[in-house]
Amino acid sequence: MITARGLHKRYKKTVAVNELSFDVRPGVVTGFLGPNGSGKSTTMRLMLGLDHGGGETLFDGTKFGDIRRPMNDVGTLLEAKPFHPTRSARNHLRMLASANRIPTSRIDEVMEYVGLATVKRKKPKGYSLGMAQRLGLAQALLGDPGILLLDEPTNGLDPHGIHWMRDILKRLAYEGRTIFVSSHLLSEMQLMADELVVIGKGNMIFNGDVDTFVREFTQTTVIVRSPAAEAFTPVLEREGATVTTGAKGELIVADLKIDLVGHLAFNEGIELRELSEHSASLEDAFMSATGSSEEFVAIDPEKTAAPAAPAAQAAQPAQDGTDNA
């Protein structure tokens, strides 16, 4: 179980993380979602005491810095290639294992587990990003910890790798571990996560289960196709529905249950060719929840002429000006 309370971090004028409090339960995968620059990495670093800031995080009741053998309790993957460039992957893990009193037999076990058994004697600098992520997970799992904190572990993985990561994290959660994982891949999160912590510009937007998030931030609408759509619209509106017309002439009915829509059509003798429910995806919910809190907002290409030459300047983060809030 992870308990985070009042996490806070400021860089000069930018509040990167604003009084975030949340719990991450064991036995489920908890996804950590937010647009670029919303403060996910900073939050994870604060949780582990790697950044100065306010608030407190307890891992099964203990601060990370007070855990006697951290690798045995909390496995972390915060950056894609945190490896020694000249040591082989196996030697890298051997060094960590001996420093943390983990039996060396565990090294081959985790290399096998993440699918790197055949390349374990190679140096990680030759690894692809996807292989490096697998090695990062092997490192996080080395001490067989009950808690995992993973920052964007699917970055750089191909579709098979993403599928694999999803299955492995679900399995690890099923074993009773506490899994806190950040990702931009919302569709992946929908398949992988049971619970969510969603932030925007460092502020808490939502903390709860995925279905509630989708329900709270989106609407389920009823789709109606009918040759008498025009006549049916005022009937629906009289019952309190909000009706819009879709691109193919279908009615999109909000604020009315599908059963009542069917009942009204039957009562009015209106022929229906389709009556279905449309539920929003996690992606729709995410866009609706974080739309106004994006850190970097691009110009809408449809509303502006193309620039004469490609823009040369990329957005640069501000200089570090930590206030140790």
Ligand SMILES: Nc1ncnc2c1ncn2[C@@H]1O[C@H](COP(=O)(O)OP(=O)(O)OP(=O)(O)O)[C@@H](O)[C@H]1O
């Ligand atoms: N060293 C730093 N100095 C100044 N500002 C910083 C620094 N690191 C992060 N920030 C700012 O803090 C905010 C949060 O950044 P952070 O990297 O935690 O977001 P993120 O959600 O992990 O982003 P991404 O998804 O793009 O990795 C951003 O506004 C960022 O510009």
